[in-house]
Amino acid sequence: MTEFDTGLPSVKQVQGYIKDKQEVELKLITDDLIVGKIMWQDPQCICLIDHYDQSTLIWRQALVFLKPKA
Amino acid sequence: MTEFDTGLPSVKQVQGYIKDKQEVELKLITDDLIVGKIMWQDPQCICLIDHYDQSTLIWRQALVFLKPKA
Amino acid sequence: MTEFDTGLPSVKQVQGYIKDKQEVELKLITDDLIVGKIMWQDPQCICLIDHYDQSTLIWRQALVFLKPKA
Amino acid sequence: MTEFDTGLPSVKQVQGYIKDKQEVELKLITDDLIVGKIMWQDPQCICLIDHYDQSTLIWRQALVFLKPKA
Amino acid sequence: MTEFDTGLPSVKQVQGYIKDKQEVELKLITDDLIVGKIMWQDPQCICLIDHYDQSTLIWRQALVFLKPKA
Amino acid sequence: MTEFDTGLPSVKQVQGYIKDKQEVELKLITDDLIVGKIMWQDPQCICLIDHYDQSTLIWRQALVFLKPKA
Numbered sequence: 001m002t003e004f005d006t007g008l009p010s011v012k013q014v015q016g017y018i019k020d021k022q023e024v025e026l027k028l029i030t031d032d033l034i035v036g037k038i039m040w041q042d043p044q045c046i047c048l049i050d051h052y053d054q055s056t057l058i059w060r061q062a063l064v065f066l067k068p069k070a
Numbered sequence: 071m072t073e074f075d076t077g078l079p080s081v082k083q084v085q086g087y088i089k090d091k092q093e094v095e096l097k098l099i100t101d102d103l104i105v106g107k108i109m110w111q112d113p114q115c116i117c118l119i120d121h122y123d124q125s126t127l128i129w130r131q132a133l134v135f136l137k138p139k140a
Numbered sequence: 141m142t143e144f145d146t147g148l149p150s151v152k153q154v155q156g157y158i159k160d161k162q163e164v165e166l167k168l169i170t171d172d173l174i175v176g177k178i179m180w181q182d183p184q185c186i187c188l189i190d191h192y193d194q195s196t197l198i199w200r201q202a203l204v205f206l207k208p209k210a
Numbered sequence: 211m212t213e214f215d216t217g218l219p220s221v222k223q224v225q226g227y228i229k230d231k232q233e234v235e236l237k238l239i240t241d242d243l244i245v246g247k248i249m250w251q252d253p254q255c256i257c258l259i260d261h262y263d264q265s266t267l268i269w270r271q272a273l274v275f276l277k278p279k280a
Numbered sequence: 281m282t283e284f285d286t287g288l289p290s291v292k293q294v295q296g297y298i299k300d301k302q303e304v305e306l307k308l309i310t311d312d313l314i315v316g317k318i319m320w321q322d323p324q325c326i327c328l329i330d331h332y333d334q335s336t337l338i339w340r341q342a343l344v345f346l347k348p349k350a
Numbered sequence: 351m352t353e354f355d356t357g358l359p360s361v362k363q364v365q366g367y368i369k370d371k372q373e374v375e376l377k378l379i380t381d382d383l384i385v386g387k388i389m390w391q392d393p394q395c396i397c398l399i400d401h402y403d404q405s406t407l408i409w410r411q412a413l414v415f416l417k418p419k420a
Contacts, residue, residue, distance in 0.1 A: 010395035010407055029412070030101050030134050031380050045080035054137060057080055062099070062134040064380050064412040067404060100171050100204050115150035124207060127150055132169070132204040170241050170274050185220035194277060197220055202239070202274040240311050240344050255290035264347060267290055272309070272344040310381050310414050325360035334417060337360055342379070342414040 004043035014041050014066070023069040024048075029062045035069060074113035084111050084136070093139040094118075099132045105139060144183035154181050154206070163209040164188075169202045175209060214253035224251050224276070233279040234258075239272045245279060284323035294321050294346070303349040304328075309342045315349060354393035364391050364416070373419040374398075379412045385419060 005011065017024055018038045026034045026048065036048040039055065046063070048056045075081065087094055088108045096104045096118065106118040109125065116128045145151065157164055158178045166174045166188065176188040179195065186203070188196045215221065227234055228248045236244045236258065246258040249265065256273070258266045285291065297304055298318045306314045306328065316328040319335065326343070328336045355361065367374055368388045376384045376398065386398040389405065396413070398406045 005393075008392045008394055009390055009397070010392050013397070013407055027380065027382070028134055029099060029379060030097065032097070032134070034135075040079055042078045042080050043075075044078055047079070047083070052140075054140065056135050056137040057083060058135045059130075059133045060409075061131065061411065063409045064378055064382070065384075065406050065408045067406040070402075070404065098204055099169060100167065102167070102204070104205075110149055112148045112150050113145075114148055117149070117153070124210065126205050126207040127153055128205045129200075129203045131201065168274055169239060170237065172237070172274070174275070180219055182218045182220050183215075184218055187219070187223070194280065196275050196277040197223055198275045199270075199273045201271065238344055239309060240307065242307070242344070244345075250289055252288045252290050253285075254288055257289070257293070264350065266345050266347040267293055268345045269340075269343045271341065308414055309379060310377065312377070312414070314415075320359055322358045322360050323355075324358055327359070327363070332420075334420065336415050336417040337363055338415045339410075339413045341411065 011041070014038060014046070017066075017068065024066055025069050026058065026066050027064040028058070029064055034058070081111070084108060084116070087136075087138065094136055095139050096128065096136050097134040098128065099134055104128070151181070154178060154186070157206075157208065164206055165209050166198065166206050167204040168198065169204055174198070221251070224248060224256070227276075227278065234276055235279050236268065236276050237274040238268065239274055244268070291321070294318060294326070297346075297348070304346055305349050306338065306346050307344040308338065309344055314338070361391070364388060364396070367416075367418070374416055375419050376408065376416050377414040378408065379414055384408070 018040065021037050023035065023037055028034065034048060036050040039047040039049050044060060046058045046060065048058060088110065091107050093105065093107055098104065104118060106120040109117040109119050114130060116130065118126045118128060158180065161177050163175065163177055168174065174188060176190040179187040179189050184200060186198045186200065188198060228250065231247050233245065233247055238244065244258060246260040249257040249259050254270060256268045258268060298320065301317050303315065303317055308314065314328060316330040319327040319329050324340060326338045328338060368390065371387050373385065373387055378384065384398060386400040389397040389399050394410060396408045396410065398408060
């Protein structure tokens with residue numbers, strides 16, 4: 001669905017959030033707002049971990065926006 | 071729509087849930103939250119089985135997120 | 141959008157429902173739940189027939205899940 | 211997005227409705243139900259004409275289901 | 281996502297609306313109904329201009345239907 | 351999903367908004383309306399910065415329309 005080129009600014013920005021263990025807010029197509037730290041990304045999914053160390057696999061097709069938690 | 075490479079972390083994580091018979095929660099694009107065990111995955115669908123041993127074929131395009139049931 | 145390989149488990153499962161004239165429930169992206177028997181599938185659509193022998197052409201992009209009617 | 215092969219059953223069924231000037235109901239992703247006769251189809255759109263002879267261009271990506279009007 | 285072949289009837293019909301400065305109604309996936317004149321189309325977007333000469337870039341993936349304003 | 355050819359009018363128009371630091375309104379598939387300045391675009395995302403200098407990564411698949419803020 002989406003291109004996944006590790007040289008893309010958007011892929012690198014997500015990579016930066018992973019490295020910095022930055023807490024982020026992810027808005028999904030269902031209008032859910034998920035908060036957590038991104039563990040990894042692949043061409044299909046983003047894996048988030050929440051405060052309780054629970055991991056959630058999020059499909060890229062469901063992504064709307066992502067921002068660092070203020 | 072989505073890439074389906076059995077070497078991808080996301081595909082492997084789902085494969086792990088299958089192997090461990092891990093109960094999972096699947097959020098769908100319609101906002102439905104389905105609980106069950108994943109039986110198999112293919113490039114088009116994920117097959118879930120519920121408490122009553124009923125199987126549901128879920129199209130990947132409808133997937134939003136997946137997490138192990140707490 | 142989705143791969144259509146007649147060897148895929150998901151394609152075969154639908155093919156099995158067709159052969160068995162199994163009554164199924166189909167959840168669509170609009171949240172409609174349609175009940176009927178699948179007549180045929182092709183890479184673009186699934187054709188369902190209801191109790192009144194009326195046929196409905198359903199686009200694959202609108203599919204969320206499918207299960208045998210209990 | 212979707213395959214458009216004029217030999218597909220689904221493409222032929224739509225072609226049949228065009229030829230027979232069959233009145234149809236089209237359910238769209240926005241939950242709109244549009245009634246009319248299909249004038250033509252191409253890989254991107256379906257063109258419908260209503261009772262007032264007004265034509266509507268409908269994008270295929272928005273199609274959910276189609277059935278002959280009872 | 282969608283094919284963009286300038287020889288397609290649907291692309292030509294939009295091109296006709298551009299040439300005729302025809303006022304159109306555009307239904308979007310968010311259920312918004314936008315009224316205006318189409319300035320141009322490209323494989324990714326349609327550009328609409330409203331009564332106040334303000335231009336709006338509309339992504340094709342968000343298009344549901346389009347009809348001439350009655 | 352969408353073509354990303356830097357010669358496309360729609361890509362150039364976004365590029366123009368970036369260069370002019372034009373404040374824009376972005377309507378998303380979740381019906382959110384986001385206001386800000388576009389920092390950059392790539393084939394996967396558009397990056398917006400708001401009044402508080404916070405950056406938001408928006409996936410292209412979630413874009414509905416974009417217009418300059420009046």
